[in-house]
Amino acid sequence: MRIAVLEDDPSQSELLSYWLRLAGHQPRQFARGVDLVVTAQTQTFDVLLLDWNVPGLSGMDVVERVRQRLKSAVPILFVTARSDEQDVVAALREGADDYIAKPLKRLELIARLDAVMRRVAATQPAAAPAIEIGRVRLDQASRTITVNGKAPDLSVKDFDLARLFLCNVGRLLSRREIVEAVWGSKEMIGSRTIDTHVSRVRTRLWLTEENGWRLSAVYAHGYKLEQLAATSRSRV
Numbered sequence: 200m201r202i203a204v205l206e207d208d209p210s211q212s213e214l215l216s217y218w219l220r221l222a223g224h225q226p227r228q229f230a231r232g233v234d235l236v237v238t239a240q241t242q243t244f245d246v247l248l249l250d251w252n253v254p255g256l257s258g259m260d261v262v263e264r265v266r267q268r269l270k271s272a273v274p275i276l277f278v279t280a281r282s283d284e285q286d287v288v289a290a291l292r293e294g295a296d297d298y299i300a301k302p303l304k305r306l307e308l309i310a311r312l313d314a315v316m317r318r319v320a321a322t323q324p325a326a327a328p329a330i331e332i333g334r335v336r337l338d339q340a341s342r343t344i345t346v347n348g349k350a351p352d353l354s355v356k357d358f359d360l361a362r363l364f365l366c367n368v369g370r371l372l373s374r375r376e377i378v379e380a381v382w383g384s385k386e387m388i389g390s391r392t393i394d395t396h397v398s399r400v401r402t403r404l405w406l407t408e409e410n411g412w413r414l415s416a417v418y419a420h421g422y423k424l425e426q427l428a429a430t431s432r433s434r435v
Contacts, residue, residue: 200245200316203238205229205261206278207253215248215278218305222312232256236264241354243342244273246312249295251279251286259293266294269355270382274315278303330365332426333411335404337365344404351403356381361400364414364424373421397422 202219206212207230216226227244229235233256235247247265249258256264258277265271275295279286282300290298296315299308329338336345343350344361353361359381363372377393397414406412406424413425 200224200312201243202226202246202248202312203229203235203244205232205235205247205249205253205258207231207250211250215303215308218308221305222309224312230254232258232261236261236269239265239269239271239273240356243355246315247273247275248278249275251277251281251290259290262290262293262295276311276315278308332365332368335365337362346403346405353400353403356396357400357403360396361404364400364406364422368424368426371417371420371423375421377421 202224204212204215204219204226206215206228209230212228212230216228219226227238229238231254232249236256239247247261249261251258258279262275265273265275274297277290277295277298278301279298280301287298296318297311299311329336329340331337334347336348338344339362342358344353344358344365345351360377363377363380374390374393381396394416397416401407401414406414408427411427413423413427415423415425417423
């Protein structure tokens, strides 16, 4: 698993990362909460391990931003010296999945990680099928898109937007539908923000007329992706 480790104590961060690597995981270390949040906007992690007291954004601030602003359901474990019952309750209510008090024990940490991932897997619906349309392949289970077998550089929002269009070819999508599906909010995102993401998706997925596609704005309504060439569409 790709695991983000938020810990400002260098020795603790190195120890946690060493234990995780021993268990076959891929840790990435962060000393500041803001750096983790910024990275999480464009990269995906399987688990977040958070200390509470770190410079700038605290571990609790990170949970709030990940859950409320990024709308991410990534499993979160607190690993902290704060062990009061009220702190544990507050963290779990904010959206953490588990809470481990320091001093840490290696085997307990790995076992807690495994238990959280089992719970998450048990609650996830069956993976949606992959979709192939012409040169484009969308694998929803692994959250990847390839064009002619190569993966373009897409942010998390770019991927969600591209998936929405590819799953609704030929259908007019209103701006409100797009905002709710991609940004997870009923508040209107600025038109310029949507237009920027649409332009990037169009360019990086080759969704242009010379490639058999038209991804166009429909005045006062939204966007529509149309396939112009007669290419096959199949589900895997």
